[in-house]
Amino acid sequence: MIEYIVSVLLIAIIYAIFSLGLNLEWGLTGLINFGHVAFLAIGAYTTVILNLRGVPLIPSMLVAVALAGLCGALLGLPTLKLREDYLAIVTIGFSEIVRLILLNEEWLTRGPLGMHGYSRPLADFVSVDYNYFLLIVVLTCLIVCYFMLERLVKSPWGRVIKSIREDEDVASSLGKNVFSYKIQSLVLGSAIAGLSGSLLAFYMRYINPMNFVPIETFYAWIIVVLGGSGNNRGTILGAIILWIFFSGTRFIQGDLPITPSQAGALRIMFIGLALIILMMFKPEGILGRKEELLLEQ
Amino acid sequence: MMQVIINGIVLGSVIALAAIGLSMIYGILNFANFAHGDLMALGAYLAFVFNVIFEMNFLVACTLSIILTSLICVLFEHLIWKPMRRKSAGRVSLIIISIGLALFIRNLIIFLWGPDIKRYALPVRRGIDIGSLVITQNQIAVIIVAVASMFFLHFVLKRTTIGTAMRALSDNIDLAKASGIDVDSVIRYTWAIGIALAAIGGILYGVLTNINPNMGWFMVLPIFAAAILGGIGNPYGAMIGGLVIGLAQEISTAVLPTEYKLAVGFIIMIAVLLVRPQGILGGV
Numbered sequence: 001m002i003e004y005i006v007s008v009l010l011i012a013i014i015y016a017i018f019s020l021g022l023n024l025e026w027g028l029t030g031l032i033n034f035g036h037v038a039f040l041a042i043g044a045y046t047t048v049i050l051n052l053r054g055v056p057l058i059p060s061m062l063v064a065v066a067l068a069g070l071c072g073a074l075l076g077l078p079t080l081k082l083r084e085d086y087l088a089i090v091t092i093g094f095s096e097i098v099r100l101i102l103l104n105e106e107w108l109t110r111g112p113l114g115m116h117g118y119s120r121p122l123a124d125f126v127s128v129d130y131n132y133f134l135l136i137v138v139l140t141c142l143i144v145c146y147f148m149l150e151r152l153v154k155s156p157w158g159r160v161i162k163s164i165r166e167d168e169d170v171a172s173s174l175g176k177n178v179f180s181y182k183i184q185s186l187v188l189g190s191a192i193a194g195l196s197g198s199l200l201a202f203y204m205r206y207i208n209p210m211n212f213v214p215i216e217t218f219y220a221w222i223i224v225v226l227g228g229s230g231n232n233r234g235t236i237l238g239a240i241i242l243w244i245f246f247s248g249t250r251f252i253q254g255d256l257p258i259t260p261s262q263a264g265a266l267r268i269m270f271i272g273l274a275l276i277i278l279m280m281f282k283p284e285g286i287l288g289r290k291e292e293l294l295l296e297q
Numbered sequence: 298m299m300q301v302i303i304n305g306i307v308l309g310s311v312i313a314l315a316a317i318g319l320s321m322i323y324g325i326l327n328f329a330n331f332a333h334g335d336l337m338a339l340g341a342y343l344a345f346v347f348n349v350i351f352e353m354n355f356l357v358a359c360t361l362s363i364i365l366t367s368l369i370c371v372l373f374e375h376l377i378w379k380p381m382r383r384k385s386a387g388r389v390s391l392i393i394i395s396i397g398l399a400l401f402i403r404n405l406i407i408f409l410w411g412p413d414i415k416r417y418a419l420p421v422r423r424g425i426d427i428g429s430l431v432i433t434q435n436q437i438a439v440i441i442v443a444v445a446s447m448f449f450l451h452f453v454l455k456r457t458t459i460g461t462a463m464r465a466l467s468d469n470i471d472l473a474k475a476s477g478i479d480v481d482s483v484i485r486y487t488w489a490i491g492i493a494l495a496a497i498g499g500i501l502y503g504v505l506t507n508i509n510p511n512m513g514w515f516m517v518l519p520i521f522a523a524a525i526l527g528g529i530g531n532p533y534g535a536m537i538g539g540l541v542i543g544l545a546q547e548i549s550t551a552v553l554p555t556e557y558k559l560a561v562g563f564i565i566m567i568a569v570l571l572v573r574p575q576g577i578l579g580g581v
Contacts, residue, residue: 078571084388085388086570092518093521093522268403275400280380
């Protein structure tokens, strides 16, 4: 039982980190990234590919995080000067293309077979159940990300990106380079997603393209919107609630007269519906502040 | 090469049909409807239900499906989009709601009809050989239906009061309101017509290949690329955009692995955004 709780906690924390990246982009800056999973995939695959070719873990992770951030910048360049929907469309496209590359470039990614056999941090030195140790690692990453983001939010930089979310004309009339701030936010958010990708690879011990399907992006969206867009603590809370929901529904699934694929579909229908209802009636989520979230024109 | 061009025109006319509706709704309601692809899939599945499960004639099944899909969207307009306009919600909220709706519809399809590929009960007909080229009767039918639908839309836009009102709303919503146009009713018609075209597109796609729950998702990228290429809000631009994307995707298979078809639409979209974000025919 305790092993199960640790494993649920692990995945919830990894998704909390993943979603903190989205919260920075959407919750704080107002950028619609519908391809967040691409950066998770880039983080995981870069770490694993480099490590399997003999690069030690820490440099592999650093390259993974940097590459995810760089891809964020490349997607921002053609879109962030235009209206906000273009980023959404381009990121969706990007995440599909990343997945196509993972599936088809077998020389690099082994395609649908996936990759395994890579090392995990200090795996040779940990004698207890490795997941306990990994829990400490991911928890440390979460805490570092959380405090870094909290500091950023309260810094002048954070005030500028929030003002861009509220009304970017005001920000630019005050002489702020809105485009540059948006790119920075996208780069940092994508880099955080890249980090969560590395951690996901350590947790899974085996990654394949099926781990990076588009729905993962929308798990992050429901986490951020439910917890409260713009609120980092809300994002962590949202991740925990989502994984309690997943493991809870897994327990009752056996009692319902439906197939596993129907159960999976029902779960995502529920998430879609929750997203609609939250955006219509409680856009500030659980911990967000309504007066801070200006979703009107 | 000619074969690839024929396939491209066929695929392009399906993309165009879907892109027209997306572009019109985008122009008039001012938001990108990410559920558009999944509404295409819904149209394709409803036709499947009438055709295969209720064993109706294929054309009757299609007609019922197109009407029903449109009605469902008018219902969504009442339940979701109109209340959100009343709250003067920004388009970012609408975009997120549309993705929620997309997830809901796609998984409802999986829940009701399963994740497997389905096909319509249509007789397999021989292809027609023209020299070394093969064009199937289905492909010919798809082109005819697509062109007829586009002419019908052209007639509605140019010759009817509602079409004129749609164009007015797409140009300038405040001016349209001031001249006494009933905005809500025009928006209802826009949904009905735009989604009817999407449903036709979904059915045609199903006729050409097969029906599966992810078909809408895989169409999202090409139809957005087509709408952006043609200029958002411009139905005629969407037609051209659809054709260009369809042709580009099929022609690319001559040099690239077919798996990367989708990437071609994506690259074109990025290029358009960088060079001419208002699209070739201009948009809003």
